[in-house]
Amino acid sequence: MQTPNQTTRIPLRFFVIIGIIAISFSSIFVKWSTASASVTAMYRLLLTNVLMLPFLWKYGAEIVRVSWKSWLRILASGAGLGLHFLFWMDSLRFTTVASSPAILTLEPIFVMAGSFLIFGHRTSRPALISMVIAIVGAISIGWGDFRFSGTGLKGDFLSLLGTAAVAVHMLLGKSLREHISAFVYSFFVFLSAGAVLALYNVVVDESFTAYPLQDWGVFLLLAIVPTVFGHYVFNWLLKYMKAASVSMTVLGEPLGASLLAYFLLNEAITGLQLLAGCLLLIGVAMFLRNNEVKG
Incomplete structure (x- = not known):
């Protein structure tokens, strides 16, 4: 199997950095939208499918070869992503940009446990120490914004549920990417996730059209930046990296989102948060170095 370096001659860390920067914009765009979380997420995914559709015909032969068991797992992965x-998007209605992504730092723990049980992937002691360092840094970024009662607690709990769901999505993606291309996997996962959200919107009687032009612009930005350049890139990386390693890279989101929120949303950022961000980045770098990036 060729590595990304052999096929593109671009270091793997370049794609990791691109993905982290892209997903860091998610919180900002969601804050800009006046639509409900379910509608915003639905259009984010379905518009991504529209952008990918012109290239789907190139993968016709591969699509035909996908087994029905793989289709079921793709649907399950899509449901997890949806x-x-x-x-997670709904959590941003109740808590801050710093707090919600920080809770997502629990994702690597869920993914690492699942990777051990499903794939037998073991993690070295230095990698575990690195994970702890990174998670402490990420949680410290949002610590001052955590709430233990009221709507803030509701937002943090919703973020935790979103973390568990994306861990399931990540583990299924790791197994599927062993024999399905990133494009085919991503297209149908995004489509199934969008369909799940569309069904939810029908059930709760959300409007599909009554949104200002600004919201449609936000939907498109979410499709292009954090979905195509973020989630699609991470789906591609699952071919070459362990699921736990890909999960660790997304720990950069709390720092990126907090910095963007400072400049774009006027949310405060403290010196302690900056120091925590440095700690986070050190932990992530150490983990990727110690945790056999190659899957």
């Missing part, structure tokens, strides 16, 4: 977006 629920992740639903819970």
